[in-house]
Amino acid sequence: MSVVEVRHVAAGYDGRDILRDVTLSVASGDVVAVLGANGSGKSTLIRTILGLVPVRRGEIELFGTPQRRFRQWARLGYVPQRIGAGSGVPATVGEVVASGRLARRGLFRPPGAADRAAVHQALDSVGLLERINDPVGTLSGGQQQRTLIARALAGKPDLLVLDEPTAGVDAASQEAFAGALTRFAAGGGTILLVLHELGPLRPLIGRAVVVHEGRIAHAGAPPEPAGHHAEPGHDHVHPHADEEKAGICEWAPTEGMNAF
Numbered sequence: 598m599s600v601v602e603v604r605h606v607a608a609g610y611d612g613r614d615i616l617r618d619v620t621l622s623v624a625s626g627d628v629v630a631v632l633g634a635n636g637s638g639k640s641t642l643i644r645t646i647l648g649l650v651p652v653r654r655g656e657i658e659l660f661g662t663p664q665r666r667f668r669q670w671a672r673l674g675y676v677p678q679r680i681g682a683g684s685g686v687p688a689t690v691g692e693v694v695a696s697g698r699l700a701r702r703g704l705f706r707p708p709g710a711a712d713r714a715a716v717h718q719a720l721d722s723v724g725l726l727e728r729i730n731d732p733v734g735t736l737s738g739g740q741q742q743r744t745l746i747a748r749a750l751a752g753k754p755d756l757l758v759l760d761e762p763t764a765g766v767d768a769a770s771q772e773a774f775a776g777a778l779t780r781f782a783a784g785g786g787t788i789l790l791v792l793h794e795l796g797p798l799r800p801l802i803g804r805a806v807v808v809h810e811g812r813i814a815h816a817g818a819p820p821e822p823a824g825h826h827a828e829p830g831h832d833h834v835h836p837h838a839d840e841e842k843a844g845i846c847e848w849a850p851t852e853g854m855n856a857f
């Protein structure tokens with residue numbers, strides 16, 4: 598079954614197209630990485646799929662339903678690029694993760710046993726169960742990011758959409774992500790994620806699409822590790838312009854290379 602269909606989509610901000618003609622298909626159980634240079638439109642692509650950026654041309658379907666008529670948002674879990682959960686919010690780790698259940702249980706019904714079990718299971722999956730009662734602001738950046746993954750997992754989504762979940766995250770948290778996402782995929786879950794580098798998630802990635810200047814420049818097997826930059830043990834955790842260029846050149850569009 599098709600989970601996401603993007604057909605000839607143009608979208609952007611303030612009357613300016615960032616995505617120009619994007620076509621992309623994600624089937625149930627797929628794990629698809631979205632790669633590309635800084636500013637190429639990766640975040641805009643997933644935010645457009647999620648309905649956060651309006652579609653100007655073309656069409657998007659989610660679970661077989663046109664996006665404008667789609668209402669089953671609880672089937673999607675979204676982890677945005679930058680964490681906000683820790684910045685001055687006095688909530689505990691457990692409360693942040695429990696907020697991921699709201700779309701499932703509704704705002705005015707108190708949490709039940711199924712909600713509590715889902716929160717525990719999600720925190721266990723990212724290795725943070727013992728921190729459930731700690732204020733989220735006391736966690737490291739990587740642990741806070743894991744908390745957001747747990748929040749998305751707690752909603753028991755069919756599709757997880759993640760925007761650079763491992764950017765700026767320590768190695769232990771990267772391994773915890775890889776484990777949580779591997780279990781989610783093994784359970785039949787579908788994953789669409791923006792990545793700067795594949796790192797420890799590489800074995801999980803079934804397909805990679807490369808965004809270049811608002812278009813899909815390449816879609817296919819994930820690129821082979823090229824040198825130390827792409828190896829799992831490599832400790833570079835955040836984009837730097839020069840390395841970004843070096844890392845992306847093997848996927849840059851070449852003559853005759855099409856989206857599909």
Ligand SMILES: Nc1ncnc2c1ncn2[C@@H]1O[C@H](COP(=O)(O)OP(=O)(O)OP(=O)(O)O)[C@@H](O)[C@H]1O
Nearest residue numbers: 610611615633634635636637638639640641642836
């Ligand atoms: N809310 C916004 N309003 C106006 N322009 C935006 C907005 N968000 C992104 N842009 C612009 O859209 C372009 C693509 O940005 P986007 O965040 O999609 O790229 P990206 O590939 O995800 O980059 P990065 O790897 O740096 O996260 C950039 O030129 C950016 O400045």
